[in-house]
Amino acid sequence: MLTMACGSGSCAVVAAARARGLISSDYAFVQMPGGTLKITYKDDRSPVMSGPAEFCYSGHLAI
Secondary structure (H helix, E strand, C coil): CCCCHHHHHHHHHHHHHCCCCCCCEEEEEEECEEEEEEEECCCCCCCCECCCCCCCCCCCCCC
């Protein structure tokens, strides 16, 4: 099964790009097969992720 989007991975990629000086903005858009996320850093430790959320699975777990 393929993950269509990864929020934590998006935050990590933007943090790494900022640390290397590849991004000078406080935010970046990350495009993935499942949609686009806007990752904003107000400081170097607190990412804010915004974008669409969609229901993709329903199931039951017998315990």
